[in-house]
Amino acid sequence: MEEKVDHAEQEEREDFDELMRLRMEKLAQLRESNVEPYGEKFARTNLAREVTENYAAFQDQEVAVAGRLMARRMHGKTTFADLQDLSGRIQIYLRLGDLGEDAYHLFGKLDIGDILGVTGRVFKTRMGEVTIAVQKFVLLAKSLRVWPEKWHGLRDVELRYRRRYLDLIMNPEVKKTFLTRSKIIHAIRNFLERKGFLEVETPMMHTVAGGAAARPFITHHNALDMDLYLRIAPELYLKRLLVGGLEKVYEINRNFRNEGISTRHNPEFTMLELYQAYADYFDMMNLTEELISTVAREVLGVMQVPYGGEVIDLTPPYRRTTMIEAVRQSTGLDFDALGDDREAARAAAGLGIEVEPGDTWGSLLNRVFEEKVEEKLIQPTFVFDYPLEVSPLAKRKKEQPRLTYRFELFICGREIANAFSELNDPVDQRIRFQEQAEKRLKGDEEAHMMDEDFLTALEYGMPPAGGLGIGIDRLVMLLTNSPSIRDVILFPLLRPRE
Numbered sequence: 001m002e003e004k005v006d007h008a009e010q011e012e013r014e015d016f017d018e019l020m021r022l023r024m025e026k027l028a029q030l031r032e033s034n035v036e037p038y039g040e041k042f043a044r045t046n047l048a049r050e051v052t053e054n055y056a057a058f059q060d061q062e063v064a065v066a067g068r069l070m071a072r073r074m075h076g077k078t079t080f081a082d083l084q085d086l087s088g089r090i091q092i093y094l095r096l097g098d099l100g101e102d103a104y105h106l107f108g109k110l111d112i113g114d115i116l117g118v119t120g121r122v123f124k125t126r127m128g129e130v131t132i133a134v135q136k137f138v139l140l141a142k143s144l145r146v147w148p149e150k151w152h153g154l155r156d157v158e159l160r161y162r163r164r165y166l167d168l169i170m171n172p173e174v175k176k177t178f179l180t181r182s183k184i185i186h187a188i189r190n191f192l193e194r195k196g197f198l199e200v201e202t203p204m205m206h207t208v209a210g211g212a213a214a215r216p217f218i219t220h221h222n223a224l225d226m227d228l229y230l231r232i233a234p235e236l237y238l239k240r241l242l243v244g245g246l247e248k249v250y251e252i253n254r255n256f257r258n259e260g261i262s263t264r265h266n267p268e269f270t271m272l273e274l275y276q277a278y279a280d281y282f283d284m285m286n287l288t289e290e291l292i293s294t295v296a297r298e299v300l301g302v303m304q305v306p307y308g309g310e311v312i313d314l315t316p317p318y319r320r321t322t323m324i325e326a327v328r329q330s331t332g333l334d335f336d337a338l339g340d341d342r343e344a345a346r347a348a349a350g351l352g353i354e355v356e357p358g359d360t361w362g363s364l365l366n367r368v369f370e371e372k373v374e375e376k377l378i379q380p381t382f383v384f385d386y387p388l389e390v391s392p393l394a395k396r397k398k399e400q401p402r403l404t405y406r407f408e409l410f411i412c413g414r415e416i417a418n419a420f421s422e423l424n425d426p427v428d429q430r431i432r433f434q435e436q437a438e439k440r441l442k443g444d445e446e447a448h449m450m451d452e453d454f455l456t457a458l459e460y461g462m463p464p465a466g467g468l469g470i471g472i473d474r475l476v477m478l479l480t481n482s483p484s485i486r487d488v489i490l491f492p493l494l495r496p497r498e
Contacts, residue, residue, distance in 0.1 A: 037142035042117035049087035058122040066117040091131040113143030202237035211235030214257040230256035250274035263484040270472040279466035284419035289316040318380035362387025377410035392432040394420035419468040426458035
C-alpha cells in the first residue's frame with residue numbers, strides 16, 4: 001500500500017512541476033508580447049457585492065472591479081468567468097466582438113488565480129445573474145502556482161494553516177471568521193472607550209517576567225548584553241499606570257508563553273487586559289458580562305450562539321458561584337469542612353486526585369476544581385474566591401484569609417476571563433513574591449519572579465482596583481463556533497516542514 005501511495009504522490013508532483021513550467025512559459029510569452037504581467041494601480045469603483053446586491057442602482061452603468069479569476073467557461077467567441085474580491089464573487093462576460101481579437105485571445109491564455117481589473121456595463125443574464133459585460137481588462141498579477149481544485153479534500157489539513165492565504169481565498173467561511181474577529185475587537189474598543197477607559201501600550205520585552213504563572217521565552221539584547229523576556233502578561237506595567245494616576249486603562253495585544261500547543265493554546269495569543277481604580281472584582285464581573293453580551297449583540301445581532309453541540313445564552317446576568325460551592329455541588333466534597341492540608345489531601349485522594357508533596361488545602365481545592373468541575377461549566381459561569389496559593393496578585397479575603405477576591409469566567413468548559421480585586425499592599429505583595437521565588441528555586445519554572453521595581457511602585461501607593469483579562473482568541477472561538485484556536489489566528493505557530 002505504501003508503494004502505491006508513494007507512486008501516486010510522485011505522479012502528482014510531476015503533474016505539478018509540469019503545470020508550473022507551463023505557467024512560467026506563459027509569463028515569458030506575456031513579456032515578449034509587451035504585456036506587463038504585474039501591473040500598477042487600478043482605479044476600482046466598486047466591490048463585487050455592492051454591484052450584485054444593488055442591481056437596480058447599477059443597471060446599464062459602467063463599473064470597474066478588480067479581483068482574482070476563480071472560474072472560466074469559454075464558448076467560442078464568448079466567455080463567462082468569475083471574479084472574486086474581498087466582498088465575494090461577480091460574473092463577468094466577454095465577447096470577441098467587444099474586446100477585439102488580441103484582447104480576447106489574451107484572456108483565453110490567462111490562468112485561474114490571475115488577478116485582473118475589468119471595466120464594463122452591468123446587466124442581468126437570462127438566468128437572472130448580475131453580470132459585467134467587459135469592455136476592457138488589464139492583467140494586474142500573474143499567478144504562477146497551480147490552484148487546488150478541491151480545497152476541502154486536501155489530505156494535509158495543516159496546509160490550510162500553513163498557507164492561510166489560500167485558505168482565505170478558497171473558503172468563504174474562513175474569511176468570514178477573520179472579518180468577524182476584526183469586528184469583535186473593534187466592538188470591544190468602542191465599548192471600553194464609552195466606559196471611559198484609555199487604551200495604552202506597554203513593553204513587549206521585560207527584564208522580569210511577571211503578571212502570570214507561565215514559562216517565558218528568553219531573548220538577548222546585544223547592545224546592553226542582557227537577557228530579556230517576551231512578556232507573559234502586561235499586568236504589572238498596567239498597574240504602574242494606576243500608581244501614576246491613569247485610573248482606567250486597557251491594552252489589547254500579544255502575550256507570549258513557552259507552553260504546549262493545543263486546540264486552546266498557541267504560544268503567542270491576544271489578550272484584553274484592563275484595570276479600573278476604586279473598583280473590585282464584583283465590578284469586574286458586571287463589566288465582563290456587559291462587555292461580552294454587548295459585543296455579541298453588536299457583531300452577531302443575537303444573544304444565543306451555537307458552539308459545538310450546545311447553544312450558549314450570553315444574556316446577563318451570568319451564573320455566579322464560589323469555587324468551594326462549585327466543587328461541593330459537583331463532587332459532594334465540602335472544602336470548608338476540611339480543617340488542614342492533611343484532611344484536604346485525604347479527601348482529594350478519595351476523588352482520584354493525585355496528591356503531590358507540598359500540596360496544601362488551597363492547591364488541592366484548585367486541582368479538584370480543574371479536574372472535576374471545570375469541563376462541566378457550559379453556560380456562562382463566574383467562579384469566584386480562588387485559593388491564595390494560585391492567586392499571588394489578588395487581594396486576600398479578610399473573612400476567609402485562605403481565599404482571594406478573584407474570579408474566572410467559564411463558558412463551554414473553557415476559561416474566558418480572569419479577574420481580581422488587585423493586591424495593593426506592598427508588604428503582602430513582597431511576601432507573596434518571596435514565596436513564589438522559593439517555588440522557582442525548587443524547580444517551578446512558571447512561578448512568579450521577584451519584581452523589585454513593581455514593589456517600589458506599590459510603595460508609592462496604588463489605589464484599590466479591579467483588574468480583568470479576557471482571552472480574545474477564545475472569545476472569537478466562541479462567537480464564531482470555531483473548534484480550535486488555530487481557526488481564529490491568521491498564522492498559528494506550526495513546526496516547519498522538513
